[in-house]
Amino acid sequence: MTAAGRALALETKGLSKRFGHQLAVNSIDLAVPRGSVFGFLGPNGSGKTTTIRMMLGLAAPTAGEVRVLGMDMPRQLDEVLPRVGALVEGPAFYPFLSGAANLHRFDAADRHAAPSTRRARVAEALERVGLSHAARKKVRAYSLGMKQRLGIANALLARRELLVLDEPTNGLDPQGTREVRNLVRSLAADGATVFVSSHLLAEVEQICTHAAIMSAGRLVAQGPLAELRESGTAQLRLVTPDAGAASGVLVRFGLSPVVGHPDGADAVITSSLPIGAGADGTAGLPAANGGVAPEAVVAALVADGVRVRGFTVERGSLEDRFVALTGEGFDVAQ
Amino acid sequence: MQRLTVRDSPAPGTRRRPSSSSLLASELKQLFRRRRTQAMLLALAAIPVVIAVVVRVSSAVPPGRGPAFLDRISQNGLFVAVTAMLVSVPLFLPLTIGVVAGDTIAGEAGLGTLRYLLVAPAGRARLLLVKYAGAAVFCISAPLAVALAGAGIGWVLFPVGPVALLSGDLVEPDEALVRMLLIAAYQAVSLLGLSAIGLFLSTLTDVPVGAMAATIVLSVVSQVLDQLPQLEWLHPWLFTHHWFGFADLLRQPIGWDSFGDNALLQAGYIAVFGALAFGRFVSKDVLS
Numbered sequence: 001m002t003a004a005g006r007a008l009a010l011e012t013k014g015l016s017k018r019f020g021h022q023l024a025v026n027s028i029d030l031a032v033p034r035g036s037v038f039g040f041l042g043p044n045g046s047g048k049t050t051t052i053r054m055m056l057g058l059a060a061p062t063a064g065e066v067r068v069l070g071m072d073m074p075r076q077l078d079e080v081l082p083r084v085g086a087l088v089e090g091p092a093f094y095p096f097l098s099g100a101a102n103l104h105r106f107d108a109a110d111r112h113a114a115p116s117t118r119r120a121r122v123a124e125a126l127e128r129v130g131l132s133h134a135a136r137k138k139v140r141a142y143s144l145g146m147k148q149r150l151g152i153a154n155a156l157l158a159r160r161e162l163l164v165l166d167e168p169t170n171g172l173d174p175q176g177t178r179e180v181r182n183l184v185r186s187l188a189a190d191g192a193t194v195f196v197s198s199h200l201l202a203e204v205e206q207i208c209t210h211a212a213i214m215s216a217g218r219l220v221a222q223g224p225l226a227e228l229r230e231s232g233t234a235q236l237r238l239v240t241p242d243a244g245a246a247s248g249v250l251v252r253f254g255l256s257p258v259v260g261h262p263d264g265a266d267a268v269i270t271s272s273l274p275i276g277a278g279a280d281g282t283a284g285l286p287a288a289n290g291g292v293a294p295e296a297v298v299a300a301l302v303a304d305g306v307r308v309r310g311f312t313v314e315r316g317s318l319e320d321r322f323v324a325l326t327g328e329g330f331d332v333a334q
Numbered sequence: 335m336q337r338l339t340v341r342d343s344p345a346p347g348t349r350r351r352p353s354s355s356s357l358l359a360s361e362l363k364q365l366f367r368r369r370r371t372q373a374m375l376l377a378l379a380a381i382p383v384v385i386a387v388v389v390r391v392s393s394a395v396p397p398g399r400g401p402a403f404l405d406r407i408s409q410n411g412l413f414v415a416v417t418a419m420l421v422s423v424p425l426f427l428p429l430t431i432g433v434v435a436g437d438t439i440a441g442e443a444g445l446g447t448l449r450y451l452l453v454a455p456a457g458r459a460r461l462l463l464v465k466y467a468g469a470a471v472f473c474i475s476a477p478l479a480v481a482l483a484g485a486g487i488g489w490v491l492f493p494v495g496p497v498a499l500l501s502g503d504l505v506e507p508d509e510a511l512v513r514m515l516l517i518a519a520y521q522a523v524s525l526l527g528l529s530a531i532g533l534f535l536s537t538l539t540d541v542p543v544g545a546m547a548a549t550i551v552l553s554v555v556s557q558v559l560d561q562l563p564q565l566e567w568l569h570p571w572l573f574t575h576h577w578f579g580f581a582d583l584l585r586q587p588i589g590w591d592s593f594g595d596n597a598l599l600q601a602g603y604i605a606v607f608g609a610l611a612f613g614r615f616v617s618k619d620v621l622s
């Protein structure tokens with residue numbers, strides 16, 4: 001095993017899955033570093049759950065390979081899965097059993113789980129998701145959010161090195177969402193790698209260190225969150241009474257300014273600003289690699305006698321990046 | 335939410351000695367605590383009760399009418415169980431087995447719990463074995479419910495005394511009870527092949543009702559084929575062929591031939607459909 005392979009909790013190479021004529025997952029190369037909180041983003045139907053099923057050995061890849069915690073899946077499934085907690089495509093339980101009985105059942109299915117500690121581990125997992133009071137209630141009578149919490153508790157029945165959570169906050173109330181965020185942070189603080197699929201970008205921005213974006217079965221971007229946000233473009237906004245001169249300066253930088261007069265007096269000029277690829281990965285807005293440095297623009301504007309009354313450069317949010325990569329349309333891809 | 339301090343969680347890399355008993359215990363508990371299973375066993379137990387009550391309140395049955403042994407019930411209560419068994423074999427028993435065996439994998443898939451059992455990880459082969467073991471235990475319980483309820487109600491409602499066997503010999507009631515249990519065992523063995531078929535069908539679908547219905551229909555079709563003289567060559571291979579062969583257990587000395595033939599045939603079905611179920615299940619994409 002290479003050093004790089006050891007540093008990865010999850011790795012796929014050319015992973016593909018075909019359903020009939022449709023390539024649900026199209027040759028993706030994921031690299032999830034150990035200890036990261038990895039956001040797996042993508043619109044509905046982009047192949048997130050299918051990828052997760054292949055990672056966990058539930059579905060066989062059509063092509064490509066998967067390594068989980070440095071081991072081949074599904075060949076070493078028996079060694080890998082006890083170290084992995086998972087929530088796949090929402091929770092699923094026996095409606096006629098209580099919440100605690102459901103967890104007992106799934107724990108009994110894991111032949112590496114010690115029966116002697118089962119009761120304590122189930123109680124602790126339930127407590128951790130705030131379900132202790134509903135432990136004896138039949139799952140039939142659980143609300144959507146309670147089932148979701150129970151699903152997360154199931155993933156936490158033993159100490160895990162990797163947690164794969166497919167849309168963990170689906171159906172949760174604001175408190176629940178916050179608690180899941182805290183939970184993910186505390187799991188990561190304990191050294192676990194957390195792989196979360198989601199389309200709630202704000203949430204991913206808050207908890208993830210890394211992210212990947214899927215679109216129609218393809219992996220269109222992945223990397224540390226800061227880099228993902230940065231690459232691409234930023235939005236420049238200039239307030240000035242000298243619209244003509246200012247536009248001239250911006251055009252010289254190769255920008256395409258749009259002039260607006262929202263409240264009469266001053267013109268508001270907006271333009272997208274190409275940002276360099278941020279080679280060193282630091283925050284800020286480096287002008288390297290073909291980007292335009294905002295400070296250079298301001299200097300040129302002032303030198304040309306443009307009265308600059310307002311100048312902001314807003315870095316693209318993850319949402320902008322997401323929409324830029326996956327398209328604006330509301331329709332699912334396939 | 336609290337911080338979790340998991341006691342005794344295995345350090346990464348250390349492997350605990352695998353224990354398979356937990357899952358089997360969980361499976362049996364789940365099966366027999368389920369209302370549906372209990373209702374089916376109760377319904378089976380009700381068959382001899384209904385027969386006994388009807389015979390008790392009505393006038394004597396003319397010999398040769400109704401199910402075999404029916405006319406003997408009023409003389410000896412132990413025949414309630416035999417009559418009830420004869421009545422249950424063609425449909426009621428296979429019906430309950432179809433429900434249990436058809437539900438094994440498809441039921442878990444339908445609930446979505448199959449994916450969580452597999453990522454636990456239960457192991458596909460192990461899960462299949464445990465599921466079949468659960469169905470097999472039900473195969474033992476179902477005829478036992480008929481036999482015990484029959485013996486019980488017969489003992490309550492009718493005189494019980496020495497029983498005349500088919501060979502004409504008289505045996506004491508306790509010996510007759512042993513014969514009754516042998517018949518229940520014979521039926522349990524008879525149903526094992528059907529269970530294997532149900533298990534296989536259950537791996538083919540995520541809709542449990544489909545697998546249940548298909549299993550029950552197959553048991554009926556097999557019995558119909560067994561009636562067609564044109565298909566005589568096929569009869570020895572039908573899994574229902576020996577279903578009514580338990581009369582030999584009511585002779586003195588006991589004739590074990592049909593028991594052996596039946597066991598061999600059922601073992602064949604278990605091997606073939608067990609292998610098919612295994613082949614299908616270990617390579618199946620779990621997308622439910």
Ligand SMILES: Nc1ncnc2c1ncn2[C@@H]1O[C@H](COP(=O)(O)OP(=O)(O)OP(=O)(O)O)[C@@H](O)[C@H]1O
Binds near residue numbers: 024044047050051334
């Ligand atoms: N069992 C299946 N049979 C056929 N096609 C399937 C099956 N499961 C998924 N697909 C297809 O594969 C594609 C990816 O589905 P997947 O469930 O992986 O999407 P997803 O990214 O998880 O979406 P969502 O955000 O809605 O959960 C979809 O186009 C879907 O129609």
Ligand SMILES: [Mg+2]
Binds near residue numbers: 048049050089166
């Ligand atoms: Mg999904």
